[in-house]
Amino acid sequence: MRRTAPALLALLFLAAAALTAACGGSDGGGEPLVVYSGREQELVEPLYAKFTADTGIELDVRWGDSAALSATILEEGDASPADVFYAQDAGSIGVLDGLLAELPADDRALIPAQYQDSGGRWVGVTGRARVMAYNTERVEAAQLPGSVLELAQADWPLGPIGVAPTNASFVGFVGALRQVLGDEATQAWLDGIATHARTYEKNSQIVDAVAAGEVDTGLVNHYYLYEKLASDPAAPIANHYFVGADVGSFVNVAAVGVLAGSERQADAETFVTWLLTEGQVFFAAEAEEREYPLNATQPGLEAAADLPPLADLSGPEIDLAALAAGLEGTVQMIRDAGLVT
Numbered sequence: 255m256r257r258t259a260p261a262l263l264a265l266l267f268l269a270a271a272a273l274t275a276a277c278g279g280s281d282g283g284g285e286p287l288v289v290y291s292g293r294e295q296e297l298v299e300p301l302y303a304k305f306t307a308d309t310g311i312e313l314d315v316r317w318g319d320s321a322a323l324s325a326t327i328l329e330e331g332d333a334s335p336a337d338v339f340y341a342q343d344a345g346s347i348g349v350l351d352g353l354l355a356e357l358p359a360d361d362r363a364l365i366p367a368q369y370q371d372s373g374g375r376w377v378g379v380t381g382r383a384r385v386m387a388y389n390t391e392r393v394e395a396a397q398l399p400g401s402v403l404e405l406a407q408a409d410w411p412l413g414p415i416g417v418a419p420t421n422a423s424f425v426g427f428v429g430a431l432r433q434v435l436g437d438e439a440t441q442a443w444l445d446g447i448a449t450h451a452r453t454y455e456k457n458s459q460i461v462d463a464v465a466a467g468e469v470d471t472g473l474v475n476h477y478y479l480y481e482k483l484a485s486d487p488a489a490p491i492a493n494h495y496f497v498g499a500d501v502g503s504f505v506n507v508a509a510v511g512v513l514a515g516s517e518r519q520a521d522a523e524t525f526v527t528w529l530l531t532e533g534q535v536f537f538a539a540e541a542e543e544r545e546y547p548l549n550a551t552q553p554g555l556e557a558a559a560d561l562p563p564l565a566d567l568s569g570p571e572i573d574l575a576a577l578a579a580g581l582e583g584t585v586q587m588i589r590d591a592g593l594v595t
Contacts, residue, residue, distance in 0.1 A: 286312035287521045290327065292320025292341040292422070293508060294458070297481070301536055305528055311521050320346035320422045327353060327513070337516040338525055340379070340508070343422040345429060347376045347509045348578025354511040358523060364530045364549045369507050371575050378507030378574075379529050380537050381546035383476040383495065383567050384427050386502070387416075387464045391490040393471065398494045402502025405473075406446025414452040416460035416472030419593035423457060423475050423506060429577040429584045430504045434570045437587070444591035453593060458482075465489040475506075476561070480544045495562055496569075503569035507548065 291298065295317050302313050316323070320342040327334050327350055334353070341347040347354075354375040362374055369378035386405075388398060393412060399405060405415055418424050431440040452469050454460045460472035461482045471494075479493050496502025510529055512522040534547040534555055544558040577584075588594060 285518075286314040287337050287518055287525060288314045288316065288335050289338045289340060289525070290316050290318070290323045290336040292318065292323050292339070292343075292346060294456075297477075297541075298340075301533060301541070304536060305525065305533070308532060309524060309528060311524060321420075321425075324349055332515040334513055334515060336513050337518050337522045338510060338512055340510045340529075341376075341422075342508055343382075343426045343506050343577075344376075344378070344509055344574035345426050345577035345581050345584075346422050347511055348575055349581060350511065351375050351578070353514055355514040355516070355519065357512065357526060361523070361527055361530055364551050366548065366550050368571075369548050369574065370509075371511075373575075376509045376511035377526070377530065378509050378548050379533065380508050381505045381548055381564055382423065382508060383546070383564075384423070384502060384504045384506070385474060385476045385479075386471050386494040386496070387461055387474050387479060387491055388471045388494055389464050389467055389469075389490055390492050392467060395494075400496075401500045402473075402496050403443060403500075406443040408446065408449070410450050413470035414450055415447060416454055416463050416469040416474075417447065417451045417593065418454050418456055418460060418474075419588050421456060424473065425581070425584055425588065426506045426577055427473070427504055428588060429580050430506075430570075430572045431501055432580060432584060432587075433572055433576065434501045437583070441587050441590065444587055444593065448591045448593050451593060461491065465491045477545050495567065497562065497566050499570055501570055503567040504572060505546070505564065505567055505569065507574060508545070 302315060306312055324346040327336055327339060339347055356374045357377060362370060362377055365377045370376065397412060428440065431443060454463065457474040457478045460474050461478045463469050464472045465482060476493055479491060482489055482491060510526055512519065512526060516522050530549055534549040534552055537545050537547045538555050544561060546564045547555050549555055
């Protein structure tokens with residue numbers, strides 16, 4: 255069944271990257287597991303290679319922006335070739351609720367309830383904190399704001415702020431603002447930041463711009479800093495965390511779900527279980543980007559030592575599953591602010 259919904263139009267608007275296919279190959283034991291991956295290729299390709307090495311299950315990975323892939327699945331409906339969707343954010347996967355299978359209870363029990371769908375259709379794999387990246391040669395730590403709400407002030411004292419208004423992580427953050435502030439105050443914040451924002455397509459482009467001094471600051475996910483420093487250790491850039499109850503400390507999740515129409519349910523569930531167990535070890539100990547592993551039951555599993563504890567970034571209570579329901583309105587508010595032309 256092909257699905258049409260207001261959310262589809264919003265997702266198509268956000269689809270900043272075209273869907274591309276990457277080879278997975280087959281070991282002769284059947285077709286590879288098809289993964290629609292909204293995670294950036296350079297971040298998770300080593301993770302997928304490790305999964306295949308550990309399990310022998312080959313993957314056919316279709317890379318793309320999470321919103322674009324979600325829109326593709328909505329259009330494909332029950333005929334989608336995807337077995338698994340691994341999304342950058344809760345909103346992109348949440349709109350697929352009717353197309354996702356209920357995950358095994360044993361898998362869901364590994365992840366705290368606030369980081370998964372209450373209906374059991376998707377679970378968070380890792381946490382991704384929102385931060386302000388800043389150029390350490392152009393900005394003193396004492397100049398950094400205590401609240402993300404200060405960024406919208408007319409007398410903002412620093413230079414242009416880099417934002418990625420069509421990126422799923424920014425859209426999710428605006429959805430969180432709506433839950434905390436309400437629509438009127440959120441629109442005012444968007445209107446305010448639009449007066450001194452410089453827009454980019456992706457978080458990685460913002461980090462590059464901050465390091466180059468093109469902008470003084472930028473709103474990104476925390477792990478892009480470490481990706482940048484891995485390739486350029488001398489880059490003059492650092493993360494500023496809005497700790498405590500500030501909505502700027504919003505933690506979204508990279509989430510995974512299994513398509514109900516998949517004919518490879520067992521292998522798809524193996525993929526999910528692996529992400530929530532061995533994959534957690536990868537993020538804690540091997541991955542350069544240093545996301546927060548979310549498995550609360552695995553002994554000794556901790557985020558990198560130079561990250562603030564996830565508990566310190568709790569911020570206000572955000573219903574991640576509700577981000578999908580408000581997606582169309584969130585996108586329209588971003589457009590109304592003129593952040594997208």
